[in-house]
Amino acid sequence: MSQRIVTDLNLAGTGWQSFERTVQRLIAARGYSGVQLAGASGDGGADVIGSLKGRRWLFQMKRWRSPVGPEVIAQTVDACRRYDADIPVVVSLNGFEASVRVQQEQLAAKGIPLQLWDRGMLQRQAERVPETPPALQDPDRFQLRPYQERAVDNLMDELVNGARSALIVLATGLGKTFVAAEFHRRARVLRPRARTLVLAHRNELVYQLERAFWPLLPASAATGVWNGYERPDRDALDDLDVVFACVDSVATAVKSGRGLPEFGLVVVDECHHLGTTAYDAVLGELSAADGGAFLLGMTATPWRPDGKSLRTWFDYPVVDVDMVRGLRDGHLANVDYRMFTDNIDWDALAAGLAETAPALTPRGINRTVFIDEWDDAVVDRLADAWAEQKNPRGIVFCGTIDHAERMAGRINALGFTSAEVIASRTAQGKAVDAATRNRILWDFSDGRTGILCAVDVLNEGVDVPDVNIVVFQRVTHSRRIFVQQLGRGLRLAPGKEKVVVLDFVSDIRRFAAGLSLQDSLSARGGAARDPRVKIGSQVRFMRANRADQEGEQFLREWLDDLEAVEDAGEDVHVLRYPPDSSITAVAKR
Template sequence: MEGFFLDSRRLLSGSWRAFERDVARLLVQNAFDDVRIVGGSGDRGADVLGVKNGQLWVVQCKFTSDSYPDSHAADEVVEAARFYEADRLAIASSRPFGPALNNAIERWARLGIRIEALPPATLIEMMRRSPEYPRARRNLRDYQDDCVTRLTAALRETGRGQLVLATGLGKTVVMAETTAQLMRDGIIDSGRVLVLADKRELVEQLQREFWSQLPKTIPTHLFVGGEQPTFWDGIVFATVQSVLPRLSALPDFGLVWVDEAHHIGSDSFRRVIAGIGAPMIGGATATPWRGDQFDIDVLLGQPVMKIGIDEGLRRGFLCEADYRLLADNIDWEFVRSRSKHEYSIKELNTRLLIPTRDEEAARQIADVFKREDRRSVIIFCPGVEHARTFAAMLRLYGFRSAHITGDMEPREREKTMAALRKGAINAVTTVDIFNEGVDVPDVDMLAFMRVTHSRRIFVQQLGRGLRLAPNKQKVVVLDFVSDLRRMAEVIDLQKSIAGDIERLDLSEKIVQFSDRGAGAFMLDWLMDQADLFNREGDARLGLPQFNFPVPAPPGGIQ
């Protein structure tokens, strides 16, 4: 049977990674929540995780082209269930089960462990019975419907389309709906679409988010690293780095999307777009500014719609931001004089950890978390080492905390993210992992332990907490800044200073933070002065002048 995203083409041709993803999409299509693909090195026997009716399912996927699936699949899925603490177990395969695997399943059944069998005939029947669209499909808000209409018209009439929506307003939903509509109307040449991003993690998330909006007749594929599609019909999600060296071998695409379109001015994106030569090209971004001042309108045309944080807040499509600036009483000149390296203040921001300051910040976070009845918090840290140590510090204050950093194994990141969504942990420390392409709508508290004046990064990180979720009225933001006079200092966050972390002993001094009443100011700034989308050509966040209470004197530190 053909005509569905999981059909004989996938079962016969694979690849095994694509088979795993289609099994995951089949779960999405059948009303599973929080479906996650965890297969790979260190997966502990799991390939796909999903939640339905409050139960966690773990699925072991076995793709074979000419043999029975390995009988060890039964042992592997049991091990995975133990590791992930799953309630239900299943094995999905591209070929019928053989006697050895059936015997292994029966052996575990005698021990009281039931393993669901999903051979190809069962998968095809599930596919046939699946609804046309998944239950998770989002109904478009009025502005999203308007965006789809305008994008569709622009792509059909001019071959170009640009959309600017603040984080949390659904730019991926709009891209997916626009694609589905154009494919349904037969407008896309060759029936093939290419979606480009600059990181594998973004590409994988884009594919998953598209699934919720697509009919089951449109297949999807990944083109990343050493993996490329075995057939090209439908939508291909790719990193620009994977596409660039293989331009001459690619089929024709009728539409190319560029996610996080502020990257489109880079040399690699421009070469890929020119090489593909698609008749239609579209892009979407929440932060349409580039440090190199490249005008993305040159490639994508004028935005068909721009909706910023201010309008999202005003219309109730983003949750309220209760933003609090907290100033400490540390005399940084004293700290510099006490530091054996005599770092500059800028260097101290990156390379110096003061344990007593972190302890007080952790206490403040814990107090607000409890007082405001928060569910989960993300803390942005200045570096990997600080993220690790601060996560440990939070555990001393009663948090179920963990760190997520770029140097972690992907499976460990996935496990930690799943635990955050499930509520098994309620605090995560990180550096930049949550800047782009991470959807954590339940997070209702943020804490900044780093100073950032990159306009794009500020909006991206703040946006992690602005998404709406059930029973979420606001996001509380605690911004721990060391000296308000440095709020306007331009700091290049993309460059880290190499070297060891120095821990400075200030144990005889007491660090205190005080809420300087910045909440109302910050909200007014976000709503009025900081209509970021109207400040053309400004790639950095610059705070306006304001009369602010003078920070407390430097306490007992002389």
């Protein structure tokens, strides 16, 4: 079959976003690594970036009706300097002015290897892409793990045996999207004419899902996006094999009376969001899980904020692996989780909290029990962890931009690696331009930067490489955000023995969560547990870089209802001060 990565439709028949993503998919299929979209306001002249054979390539795309002139070449060369890239490439759908060829020769004489790609070059590059999906060409890199293979087999059984829907529940880092993409690949073999609709509740997730499916798609499969930024017409939708869409965009079309193409498979990411009017409208239009399209739901968190069950759409999950089971069974990287108690004010505890914090709410306890942790001490412990790890790479989650800048400055001053701040705004409140942010992420991906000090930008929606050191210096009471941040270090990788987590968060609920995780990892798990599996994950309480068993004992006695404390709001009185004199003695040590 002929390739459908580069077509007239996705080059010129839709929007500029589709054009950029076409080049992104093309160069990834041609073997480039670390391929990212950089195009945005303030991108500094870069649209797509990637690496090939140790060299950094920067692509600037123009879908103008007229040929590109010298000014674009100058912008692209300047962008290369800003991004510290090696090879500038200008991609133009309608060719180049004659003077640009002269300019190319002049730049070559200066050692700048400018490349000029027109429509013909894109077609020739695409024709070199094998029909076989990239994942099948590199099975070692994309090999399914046993639990993923079982999940795909179970999904295929459901499909073949006439089920209307299926649910997969896999914790962050366990590859639920990879499972869904492989199921889709096998389902296409059985039903080659069936189109697929992949739904998400946010625009950014739609793009992530498309990128995640590409390695499992043959070159003859055309993909497209339908969301708040891209609105393909009916002819464009009819031409696509897989449509990745924001549910609100599709629901708006349905409610306006616009018909949808026929889809044989509907995949819903983060399916715990089902039940909204938007999802009801779309699934109802397609009769998904109701005699029409087969409905596949995937989520890492099957619980819903409103407490309702997913049984309206699904039976029991075909696979269900939470984070604790993933850790205990070796599906995630071993976690060496160190919760530091250095900043507990033991004098305040010994004096008796009933007098100093009579309300005993989480907020009151936090204000009374904890003192500020010295950033220098945090960096010293980070340096120790850096020396422990092979090929170390880390993220420090900070609470404010000022704090992130202080941390990066201390790390750079100590000199064991280089650190940079990544945030949406500067300390002065100015938005960080896309070029700066993209360059920082690229340097981190290439290993030029060892540690990122992040403020609210690496929770989700941003592709960063796997890390083996995670430092918490910001408080979050959101279980979702905490799991997303921790998940940055949980994925397995060749040569990765463990992820070291340094938790300096001054919040009593975090200690409750740590104790709960420690107990879960220590549980034997009954007869079903394979005795050959060695539990390498652990949670330790540390003080002055040594085990703090007395502090752990004290916290256990105090936090007798871990679940209530972990889920408590600021005004819920769930804490008590232990009257046992032996516990008070621990506080007085």
